[in-house]
Amino acid sequence: MENYITLTIDNREVTVPEGTSILQAAHKAKVNIPTLCYHEDLCVAGNCRICVVEVEGSRTLTASCSTPASNGMVIHTSSPVVRNARKDIIALLVSEHNTQCTTCYRSLNCELQSLAAEYNVDNTRYLSVLKPNIQVDRSSWSIEKDDSKCVRCQRCVRTCSELQHVNAITVAHKGKDMKISTFMDLPLNEVVCVNCGQCVIHCPTGALTERRYYDDIWEAIGDPNKHVVINTAPSVRVALGETLDYPPGQRVTGKMVAAMKKLGFDSVLDTDFTADLTIMEEGSELLLRLKKAFRDKENVALPMISSCSPGWVKYIEHMYPEHLDNLSTCKSPQQMFGTLAKTYYAHKIGVKPEDIVSVSVMPCAAKKYEANRPEMKASGFQDIDAGLTTRELGRMIRQAGIDFGKLEDEKFDSMMGDSSGAAVLFGATGGVMEAALRTVYEIVTGRPVPFKNLNIMAARGLEKIKETSILLKGCKPEWDFLEGVELRVAVAHGLKNARTIMEQIKRNESPYHFIEIMACPGGCIGGGGQPIPTNDAIRKKRIAAIYAEDEGKEIRKSHENPEIVQIYKDFLPEGPLGKKSHKLLHTHYTKRNRY
Amino acid sequence: MKLSLKKVDLILGSYSNEEYKILFEMLSRNSDEILKDLIESGLKGRGGAGFPTGLKWKLCAEAVSDDKYIICNADEGEPGTFKDREILDRVPKRVLAGMALAAKVTGAAKGYIYLRAEYSFLVNKLQKELEEFHKILKSNNIKFNVEIFMGCGAYICGEETALLQSMEGKRGEPRNKPPFPTTTGYLGKPTVVNNVETLVSAFMVCRIGPEEFKKLGIQGSSGSKLFSVSGDTPKPGIYDLEFGLSLAEFVDEFGDGDTKAVQVGGASGFCVPRKKFNETTIGYRGGLTGDSLPTGGSMMLFNSSRSMYNILRNYLDFFAEESCGQCTPCRIGCQQLKNGIEAVKKGEKDPEYLNQLLKLSDTMKITSKCGLGQSVANSFSSIVTNFTEEMIY
Numbered sequence: 011m012e013n014y015i016t017l018t019i020d021n022r023e024v025t026v027p028e029g030t031s032i033l034q035a036a037h038k039a040k041v042n043i044p045t046l047c048y049h050e051d052l053c054v055a056g057n058c059r060i061c062v063v064e065v066e067g068s069r070t071l072t073a074s075c076s077t078p079a080s081n082g083m084v085i086h087t088s089s090p091v092v093r094n095a096r097k098d099i100i101a102l103l104v105s106e107h108n109t110q111c112t113t114c115y116r117s118l119n120c121e122l123q124s125l126a127a128e129y130n131v132d133n134t135r136y137l138s139v140l141k142p143n144i145q146v147d148r149s150s151w152s153i154e155k156d157d158s159k160c161v162r163c164q165r166c167v168r169t170c171s172e173l174q175h176v177n178a179i180t181v182a183h184k185g186k187d188m189k190i191s192t193f194m195d196l197p198l199n200e201v202v203c204v205n206c207g208q209c210v211i212h213c214p215t216g217a218l219t220e221r222r223y224y225d226d227i228w229e230a231i232g233d234p235n236k237h238v239v240i241n242t243a244p245s246v247r248v249a250l251g252e253t254l255d256y257p258p259g260q261r262v263t264g265k266m267v268a269a270m271k272k273l274g275f276d277s278v279l280d281t282d283f284t285a286d287l288t289i290m291e292e293g294s295e296l297l298l299r300l301k302k303a304f305r306d307k308e309n310v311a312l313p314m315i316s317s318c319s320p321g322w323v324k325y326i327e328h329m330y331p332e333h334l335d336n337l338s339t340c341k342s343p344q345q346m347f348g349t350l351a352k353t354y355y356a357h358k359i360g361v362k363p364e365d366i367v368s369v370s371v372m373p374c375a376a377k378k379y380e381a382n383r384p385e386m387k388a389s390g391f392q393d394i395d396a397g398l399t400t401r402e403l404g405r406m407i408r409q410a411g412i413d414f415g416k417l418e419d420e421k422f423d424s425m426m427g428d429s430s431g432a433a434v435l436f437g438a439t440g441g442v443m444e445a446a447l448r449t450v451y452e453i454v455t456g457r458p459v460p461f462k463n464l465n466i467m468a469a470r471g472l473e474k475i476k477e478t479s480i481l482l483k484g485c486k487p488e489w490d491f492l493e494g495v496e497l498r499v500a501v502a503h504g505l506k507n508a509r510t511i512m513e514q515i516k517r518n519e520s521p522y523h524f525i526e527i528m529a530c531p532g533g534c535i536g537g538g539g540q541p542i543p544t545n546d547a548i549r550k551k552r553i554a555a556i557y558a559e560d561e562g563k564e565i566r567k568s569h570e571n572p573e574i575v576q577i578y579k580d581f582l583p584e585g586p587l588g589k590k591s592h593k594l595l596h597t598h599y600t601k602r603n604r605y
Numbered sequence: 606m607k608l609s610l611k612k613v614d615l616i617l618g619s620y621s622n623e624e625y626k627i628l629f630e631m632l633s634r635n636s637d638e639i640l641k642d643l644i645e646s647g648l649k650g651r652g653g654a655g656f657p658t659g660l661k662w663k664l665c666a667e668a669v670s671d672d673k674y675i676i677c678n679a680d681e682g683e684p685g686t687f688k689d690r691e692i693l694d695r696v697p698k699r700v701l702a703g704m705a706l707a708a709k710v711t712g713a714a715k716g717y718i719y720l721r722a723e724y725s726f727l728v729n730k731l732q733k734e735l736e737e738f739h740k741i742l743k744s745n746n747i748k749f750n751v752e753i754f755m756g757c758g759a760y761i762c763g764e765e766t767a768l769l770q771s772m773e774g775k776r777g778e779p780r781n782k783p784p785f786p787t788t789t790g791y792l793g794k795p796t797v798v799n800n801v802e803t804l805v806s807a808f809m810v811c812r813i814g815p816e817e818f819k820k821l822g823i824q825g826s827s828g829s830k831l832f833s834v835s836g837d838t839p840k841p842g843i844y845d846l847e848f849g850l851s852l853a854e855f856v857d858e859f860g861d862g863d864t865k866a867v868q869v870g871g872a873s874g875f876c877v878p879r880k881k882f883n884e885t886t887i888g889y890r891g892g893l894t895g896d897s898l899p900t901g902g903s904m905m906l907f908n909s910s911r912s913m914y915n916i917l918r919n920y921l922d923f924f925a926e927e928s929c930g931q932c933t934p935c936r937i938g939c940q941q942l943k944n945g946i947e948a949v950k951k952g953e954k955d956p957e958y959l960n961q962l963l964k965l966s967d968t969m970k971i972t973s974k975c976g977l978g979q980s981v982a983n984s985f986s987s988i989v990t991n992f993t994e995e996m997i998y
Binding site: 054056057058059060062069071073076077091094095098099102136139164181183184185188 | 759761776777781783924925926927928929930931932933934936937938939940941944945948954961964965968970971972973974979
């Protein structure tokens with residue numbers, strides 16, 4: 011049985027389970043204590059000291075995040091001594107900070123800035139101890155690291171190690187020279203960083219940001235010789251609103267499309283279309299592997315693992331290069347889109363592929379890197395010219411002075427703009443799995459998946475690793491070798507959980523046939539390119555919006571998307587896994603080192 | 606050399622080959638009795654923080670775990686302290702005997718000596734001693750094994766939780782407390798971390814009995830301790846002195862006739878100016894009038910030829926370098942204090958800025974994560990308030 015304790019916070023009595031921190035107890039008592047190094051996704055560090063409170067009888071102030079509440083404690087969270095101490099600490103952080111807020115990307119969304127405003131601190135109290143000549147690390151396609159804006163809270167370090175098990179960034183040196191660095195202080199593009207961008211959405215300031223490309227996009231839009239197409243990932247439409255003053259979980263699909271048309275894009279298309287295409291290719295690939303394993307008794311790499319998440323792909327390349335065969339050869343929806351934009355689409359609208367600029371809006375930092383992978387040139391050109399984050403699109407809409415709230419809903423343009431509800435699911439952890447099963451089961455049995463409303467609940471939610479199985483019964487004659495097979499699948503999100511799955515594979519103990527892995531906690535709705543803050547409460551709201559979007563679609567299975575039927579008829583007549591799709595829609599991977 | 610102060614020779618004196626024999630006599634006693642003696646003696650940790658040793662052992666003994674550890678903190682890094690080196694060099698058997706006692710009381714089977722990187726010259730000698738120690742333990746059927754763990758040179762690793770982090774292969778950074786090492790220490794197991802001298806004192810308490818031990822010292826600060834005397838003194842060195850001595854007596858004994866200040870407790874201790882020598886007692890607060898100052902044993906004397914500004918700047922330079930850097934008040938505060946006094950000295954800031962800095966040192970004292978950041982204010986405020994002119998002109 012749990013023991014309860016009672017304490018007094020700002021003259022309010024509160025009863026909490028033993029082991030609760032003072033900070034959590036204060037939240038329960040509806041007392042707000044400011045924090046900086048604290049993040050609900052991460053372990054407690056207790057190093058910024060902003061959250062100090064006065065505990066009666068204690069010689070010093072107490073960090074409320076790291077100290078367990080105890081029975082009878084009397085706590086003051088906002089007494090003069092506490093406020094003065096916090097003010098002093100904020101002044102110290104400001105004295106170490108590059109306070110050029112006017113040019114900072116995170117201005118107005120910066121935790122240090124709001125603390126300084128709240129506590130009325132300017133940069134005159136102390137001498138500046140900001141190190142001169144700090145160079146911004148712009149070596150990575152995805153992430154920029156500016157140490158002059160770092161508050162040393164180590165949220166990024168904890169993210170990289172606890173959530174992602176990547177450990178690309180860590181603490182180096184001590185005392186006045188202490189900083190966040192990489193292995194041997196190498197630039198970000200030369201270390202194991204997988205570009206997931208989780209450090210970016212956990213950074214309280216502008217020290218870690220995505221590398222931004224919107225200025226290039228403005229140039230292209232303004233160039234009359236260029237035909238600029240944009241495509242948006244499933245999870246962008248359920249999160250973009252947050253950058254434009256909407257509450258989390260609001261679906262803004264129609265307004266988003268309208269805004270992009272207003273921004274001047276020549277064509278506004280949907281990554282959801284290529285998500286459906288991914289299901290066709292990846293589902294067929296899974297069935298081919300199963301055929302080889304069950305019918306031909308060939309030695310084939312199973313389980314097959316999804317490859318939509320470029321952060322995950324780079325992670326497996328670094329950490330488990332011996333298992334690259336398990337990875338589906340399918341390109342991600344973004345890259346399928348890029349290739350088709352400069353082949354299928356270009357041909358249909360009669361524009362030379364070299365005049366097409368393909369832009370994608372992704373919930374992701376790693377997509378920027380993926381777009382620049384050297385092999386991603388199947389169209390003969392760089393398939394995706396620029397990858398933007400959800401935040402950058404929000405920024406562009408603000409830059410253009412568009413009154414987002416007043417926009418009338420509009421629809422995606424045609425040819426590569428239609429999608430099924432299954433495609434939307436890609437935005438949430440478990441979505442690729444659910445979408446794939448909806449199609450694969452139907453291909454094999456001729457019947458829809460045996461779940462109410464097609465909803466595969468076992469694949470949904472924020473549980474670390476989800477697993478389920480589906481019995482293949484009444485198979486069509488050509489799939490009779492799968493009759494009675496229990497198709498076992500698993501879903502992992504966040505690279506820490508991916509590691510658990512991979513260790514199982516490494517030990518040869520994996521019971522699964524198909525695994526979906528997404529690099530970011532919660533899947534793409536929690537991606538490194540999504541609005542800040544992101545936490546579990548917000549993830550859940552975005553996920554709910556994804557499922558609402560799916561339910562609102564008339565067509566909810568990828569293979570029923572008419573534009574998908576069309577493209578296989580017109581452009582890929584050999585069907586999934588045909589020669590042409592192999593050339594355009596599939597890829598190969600690179601073995602990398604662990605450091 | 607004549608000493609007017611009451612000289613004791615408890616820690617280093619009458620050392621012989623009989624040490625382990627005496628230890629085994631003690632080990633045949635009941636753990637509770639040993640603990641009772643220790644608590645009754647009032648022995649406090651000799652590293653400087655002064656936590657009651659008996660209580661520490663008791664807390665660890667009460668913690669339930671299959672694995673427990675005894676760690677001898679030999680990361681002697683406080684500027685001006687050099688007594689642990691002498692102890693390890695001259696009476697290593699007593700250190701190991703203290704560890705064995707702690708192991709018996711707490712139920713630990715494994716011990717480590719965390720040895721300061723600069724003391725690597727002691728390793729061979731200690732290894733030989735350990736071989737003999739292990740042999741004798743084995744022949745007496747006692748399961749206790751001690752290893753040497755080399756520090757890497759960071760001052761902060763003398764802080765017990767940073768020391769544990771360092772032993773676990775992590776960055777030497779202090780942990781959040783609670784939990785304390787007695788319940789969650791090395792590898793998360795209950796651990797006693799004691800200073801070298803504390804372990805010897807514990808052994809000596811059991812040897813002479815708490816009553817004899819308490820005859821030394823004063824109420825609240827029983828026993829004697831080793832002092833590392835340095836600076837402007839004709840007789841620098843290590844002295845075993847009774848607790849509770851007045852600073853005036855101390856300066857009479859060790860001063861060069863021109864002592865203007867004594868830094869008690871190293872860079873993280875207090876600076877006492879001449880006018881306060883009479884009212885200052887060395888020991889832990891408790892039943893004393895005037896100021897009583899604890900110390901890990903460092904006593905630095907300064908005569909009138911010394912610039913207190915230079916001394917303070919030197920300390921602050923040291924702290925700005927040796928802070929682990931994780932917590933805001935310590936990492937940035939140390940730099941601000943140092944840059945601040947330099948700016949005042951150069952006339953770039955008004956003398957009033959010193960008041961702002963004193964307030965900052967108060968903030969550091971109450972908000973820093975560990976003893977390092979909390980104690981920077983000790984030397985800072987005592988030097989700045991007692992020698993303000995020297996800071997400005």
